[in-house]
Amino acid sequence: MKNYTNQGVTISRYLIFVLISFISCKTQKEIESEQEHRPNILFAIADDQSFPYASAYGTSGIKTPSFDKVAKDGVLFTNAFVAAPQCSPSRAAILTGKNIWQIEEAGTHGSYFPKKHPVFTDLLAGVGYKTGFTGKPWGPGNWKDAGWLQNPVGQEFNEKMMSSVPANGMALKDYYGNFVDFFRQKEKGQPFFFWYGGHEPHRAYEEGSGVKAGKILEESAVPAFLPDHELIRSDVADYVLEIEWFDAHLGKMIQFLEEQGELENTIIVVTADNGMPFPSAKANLQEYGTHVPLAICWPSKMKGNRVVEDLVALIDMAPTFLELAKVVKVPEMTGKSLSKLLIPVPDVQPKKHREFVLTGRERHTHARPDNLGYPARAIRTQDYLYVRNFKPHLWPAGDPVPFTQKTQATTQGFKPLWPGFHDVDDSPSKLFLMEQQSEYPRHYNLAYDKRPSEQLYDIRKDPGCVNNVAQEPEYEEIRMDLKTKLEIELKRQGDPRVLGYGNIFDSYPRMSIMRQFDGFNERGEYNLDYIQEGQVKIE
Incomplete structure (x- = not known):
């Protein structure tokens, strides 16, 4: 009886071991399969760019072929708004999917980012994504003393620098080269989230750089709150030149993804953190402080050549990314997923996304x-x-x-x-x-x-x-x-x-x-x- 019991225990333990091994193996395969089908995400965010300063909107004096390509391959939004007309609170709102009054110190400019507020980048990393950034991430502000081990956006990739840029004031960071470094460090088949945070078109600008580069002052789009004067037109031309520099690096990134066979399964989002750095715009809740460009594509899933006039908020990005990446455990957010606008259900008339922002x-x-x-x-x-x-x-x-x-x-x-x-x-x-x-x-x-x-x-x-x-x-x-x-x-x-x-x-x-x-x-x-x-x- 004793030998029989021992044998039964041995057999039971063996069966349990085999069962656990089978389950573990299956789970690993499922994880690998999920990673293969999860989309990559390239999030390109300019620093201080107002709507409608992109050529896809028909604005004169500017050429943004990379933004226009994303819009053509996917959706061009005409009513996208940031949570705040300032860099760091706007970026914190994007990361948390919440409005600035919901995130304490992170809701004001250049303060702390409390660690207790979850960010979508950490949630993506938790399901296997490699996350990183080049250029400007969350900031300005202090994340180190708030308990973060790295910037809330992810791992920094800013080592590659350029020997020259088109105008003084532009960052010497090689955004494209740093993206390539990031991409080559990820594991094969691993999905990624990459934050391309251009420092452009943040000031200061080289005065007259737009004209020097061939900009025609008569084509400068001067908003109604500024005088239509030659000096203002020249300042706008300098601003536009920096937007085009941001756009040029994005174009190289898109081309690289195509060469690597990754473009079809990459969600590309192009937008800005707040409005243009001119009087009555940035740091103001008027239209040119909070209304920003937005284009989104996902070649393998989204139909192109669409224009969406629905009101959307950039706090909607966090729940959108998490839903499309199949993240199950998502904390409460104020933002609303854009998935039904991006990928409409066939034969179903989509509801208005928002009544207001x-x-x-x-x-x-x-x-x-x-x-x-x-x-x-x-x-x-x-x-x-x-x-x-x-x-x-x-x-x-x-x-x-x-x-x-x-x-x-x-x-x-x-x-x-x-x-x-x-x-x-x-x-x-x-x-x-x-x-x-x-x-x-x-x-x-x-x-x-x-x-x-x-x-x-x-x-x-x-x-x-x-x-x-x-x-x-x-x-x-x-x-x-x-x-x-x-x-x-x-x-x-x-x-x-x-x-x-x-x-x-x-x-x-x-x-x-x-x-x-x-x-x-x-x-x-x-x-x-x-x-x-x-x-x-x-x-």
Whole structure:
């Protein structure tokens, strides 16, 4: 009996071993099969590019053949919006699939990125993707002291450099060469996610580089909020030249994927993190601060030559990527997958993707005393943009600084105060408006003057957002409807600005160099006064 039992135990153990081995082997094969069928993802994100600055949109004075190819092979979106008109909060929102008021310090510019907020890149890595980036990832800000082992975007590939670039101010990083390095380091058959973060068209530009490269000033597309002046046209031409440089590297990446036999199974997304670095655009919730280009293709799965006018948000990218990559365990996100827009169900009329998109901003740079930001939220429908400015007594572009400050020395370690209005990137266009205020008072006021608590724009008639109709009687019903919808949605999403403790945003540290404004100006430190106010729910 004893020998028989031992033999039975031995046989049972053998069967269990065989069964486990079979299951393990099958699981491994399934994993390999899933990896082979999971799509690669190339995410190309320009730094400071507004809609409609791509030739696929019919804009004059610009040629973007790579963007246009992606649009032709897939879908061209005409109404895509970032969560914030600033680099780091916009990028954090893309990574988390949440709006800026839902991600604490990561929702303001140049602060921390709390590790507790999951990012889609980690979730992709968790199912076998190789992730990496070249150029600009999440930033500016501090991720190391927030608990991350690497930038939230993935592994850095920035070693390859170029010997020269078309104009001063362009990054010397060889984006294409770094992508090739990344690709060659991944295992055969392993799916990848690669973040091509061009530094272009972020300022500074080489003045006159556009004309020098053959740009015709008469073809420069000048938005309505800027004067149609030769200097502005030249500045726009310099900006366009940098977009074309970004596009050129993308073209090389697409060609490389085709040569490697990977293009058919690669989702390519081309977009930007916020609007153009001009007055009234970047760092503003008006149209040219948040409305960005977007084209998406997936040659093996998507039909091409389609234009989608539905409202979409870049926070929709995270759930889209995770769904198409067959990631099962996905944390709660505010974004909505674009899969049904990208791959429509046959014979089924797709529903409208969104009724509206929400955007917001907090502090941009150190532009005011006490390191305060300019809190604002907006709701954008197909036809209207409604903006709520929470502190209209503040200067929206940062405090003005007297010309007498220009030659005054600053304490070591601080940026200079002059020319003021620091939420607008320094540029020829910025100084032109400041110096020509009397000649172009309306353009000056749009960029620099204080704003009312409510702004409403009829986008069909006024895409440049130069006519605030919030107080006009015929728009009263629309204003009230959008105001109500915005407040309800912000409360639902837990925005501190409408829950009574919005000043918590002004407690968050700024990691970049500060200026000598009065009040709190400690780099990298929390403003404890505003943390206390946040705890007691100050209005």
